[in-house]
Each structure stands twice: as C-alpha cells, then as structure tokens.
Amino acid sequence: MNTTIIVGSSEGTYSVTNGARTITLMGLSWTLQIEELAYIYNRTQDLLYYAPAMNVALCTLSAGVITINSTFPVLVTGDEIHIQLYKPNQGFENTLDANKTIVENPQYGHYTSVETLVSEDDPVGTNLSGDTGCTATTLVDVTGAFTVASTAVGYLAWNITEGTSAIVSAVDSTTQITTGAGVTDWSSDLYQLPLVKRYEINAEGYNLFSLHYRLTAVANQNVYLKIYGTLDASATVDADTNWVNLSTQLLGASTGITQSGAGTIEDIVVIDAPTTMLKYMVKLVIEKSTTGAPSGSLFTVFVKKSS
Numbered sequence: 001m002n003t004t005i006i007v008g009s010s011e012g013t014y015s016v017t018n019g020a021r022t023i024t025l026m027g028l029s030w031t032l033q034i035e036e037l038a039y040i041y042n043r044t045q046d047l048l049y050y051a052p053a054m055n056v057a058l059c060t061l062s063a064g065v066i067t068i069n070s071t072f073p074v075l076v077t078g079d080e081i082h083i084q085l086y087k088p089n090q091g092f093e094n095t096l097d098a099n100k101t102i103v104e105n106p107q108y109g110h111y112t113s114v115e116t117l118v119s120e121d122d123p124v125g126t127n128l129s130g131d132t133g134c135t136a137t138t139l140v141d142v143t144g145a146f147t148v149a150s151t152a153v154g155y156l157a158w159n160i161t162e163g164t165s166a167i168v169s170a171v172d173s174t175t176q177i178t179t180g181a182g183v184t185d186w187s188s189d190l191y192q193l194p195l196v197k198r199y200e201i202n203a204e205g206y207n208l209f210s211l212h213y214r215l216t217a218v219a220n221q222n223v224y225l226k227i228y229g230t231l232d233a234s235a236t237v238d239a240d241t242n243w244v245n246l247s248t249q250l251l252g253a254s255t256g257i258t259q260s261g262a263g264t265i266e267d268i269v270v271i272d273a274p275t276t277m278l279k280y281m282v283k284l285v286i287e288k289s290t291t292g293a294p295s296g297s298l299f300t301v302f303v304k305k306s307s
Contacts (some may be wrong), residue, residue, distance in 0.1 A: 016075040023066040034061045038084040117301040134186035149238040153195035194287035197235035201280040206305040214266040226256030228281040
C-alpha cells in the first residue's frame with residue numbers, strides 16, 4: 001500500500017513491508033536525514049514510532065528506509081502510516097525562504113479511537129439474609145463476599161425486611177460490614193447493598209480526553225458517576241486508596257453526576273485543559289433510594305484520548 005507523505009505539502013509515497021518493521025520512502029526530491037522527520041504514527045495500530053517534540057524516537061533511518069524498534073508489532077499490508085517531514089531549502093541553505101511553510105501536527109498523530117469503558121445492564125445485587133452476630137450497626141453474612149471493590153462505602157444499605165436503611169461505613173471482612181444508625185437489627189433480615197464498580201483510564205502520554213456517559217435508573221435507585229485521578233502507580237481499581245476525587249474539578253460536584261429515580265442523564269465531559277495525569281478512574285455506584293426493589297438500571301461510558 002502506497003500513500004502520500006506530508007511535507008508541508010504532499011510529496012512522495014511510502015510502502016510498508018508486510019510482516020516486518022520497515023517502511024520504505026519513495027519519490028522524495030532530496031535525501032532525507034533523520035533530523036528532518038517530524039513524526040511517524042501508525043494510525044491502524046495506534047502506535048507512535050517517532051516524535052522528537054514528544055521525546056519519542058523509536059526508529060532509525062538509512063537510505064530512505066525507516067526501521068522501527070523491535071519492541072513494536074510487525075507491520076501489516078494496509079497499515080495506514082502518517083509520516084510528516086521537514087523539507088530543507090535545497091540550494092538556498094543560506095537564504096531565508098519566506099515562502100516555505102512547515103506544519104507539524106503531532107496531536108493528529110497521537111489519539112485513540114473511541115473506547116467503550118463500560119456498558120452494563122441491570123448490575124443490581126441479590127437480596128441476602130443476615131446471620132448470627134448481626135446488630136443494629138453490624139451486618140454479618142457467613143456466605144458473604146464483601147469487598148471494597150464491589151460494596152460502595154459511604155452509600156445506603158437497605159434492610160428489606162424492616163424497610164429501613166443505613167450508610168455503609170466500612171467493609172470489615174468478606175462476611176461482615178459496619179453501618180451507621182438507621183436499622184433496628186440486621187439479624188435474619190433480607191438486605192441489599194450499594195454496589196460499586198471502577199474502571200481505569202490509562203492517561204500516560206495523553207493530556208486531553210472526552211468522556212461520554214449515559215446513566216439510566218429506575219424509580220427506586222440512585223446512580224452516581226465520579227472521576228478520580230492519580231500519579232501513584234500503585235493505585236488500583238480495587239478501592240479508592242491512592243486516588244484523588246476530581247469530581248468537583250471535572251464534573252462540578254464532589255458527588256459527581258447523579259441520576260436520582262427513574263430517568264436517563266447523558267452528557268459529554270471534555271477535558272481540554274492539558275494535564276499530566278498517570279491514570280484516571282471512573283467510579284459508578286448504584287444504591288436503592290426507597291424500600292422498593294430496584295431493577296433495570298443501565299450505564300454506558302465511552303472515552304477518547306488525545307495528546
């Protein structure tokens with residue numbers, strides 16, 4: 001596959017070597033030097049090979065052949081490669097060429113396709129029953145599998161039998177949860193916990209992104225979307241530990257985006273102020289808001305990133 005190379009205006013073509021890591025440049029009116037490369041980006045594979053402005057130099061040039069680093073996958077016939085060059089002033093090296101225009105666009109060469117971060121239908125938990133050891137503020141279930149990765153601390157847990165609720169204050173173990181006041185006794189009563197799911201957005205090398213969310217809840221639900229950020233590589237999506245809540249800065253409130261009761265809320269959040277975040281986390285929480293049993297929730301989140 002031959003495609004035009006951009007040199008301020010179009011000039012020359014290239015071809016990839018199928019199954020190898022070489023790109024052959026053809027039809028240029030001068031002998032290209034490595035310092036005249038602006039960027040090389042494989043749009044098909046979403047890989048940036050060369051961009052000195054971004055401190056990326058993962059290829060070599062020899063006799064018009066670009067060889068990319070062996071850590072990258074091999075090239076495939078049909079790969080769309082974006083190549084931009086600086087064209088020298090041939091024959092006028094000591095003369096200012098006022099008519100020459102060079103356009104470098106590394107941003108065009110470094111962005112992702114739209115990613116579906118999450119698309120889930122009806123992620124509501126099952127009503128279970130409290131066992132021996134329960135109190136008004138302690139919920140014990142010997143068959144439980146409670147974790148901070150799946151149980152939303154700080155949100156309402158419901159005692160279905162009593163029709164009462166209390167805030168989850170801590171996940172003590174896989175079989176025990178501590179709550180605030182509000183329930184008479186969790187013993188032998190059906191309960192429903194607030195659910196949480198977290199999804200990581202890798203921001204390494206990207207400083208702009210847009211987030212398209214669609215949250216649907218029914219009459220007995222509250223659905224929340226919050227955004228966190230971190231520069232700590234040890235932060236994982238198993239908990240909020242080592243993450244900083246950026247919902248106020250990015251979404252306008254520390255509680256994030258909320259859909260309370262029946263309805264759908266949909267919008268796009270655009271992060272257009274350049275940042276140097278290591279990674280973001282989208283946190284979704286679903287809780288019962290009344291004594292009725294909720295079902296039918298749906299949430300979808302898309303994300304697109306750019307340098």
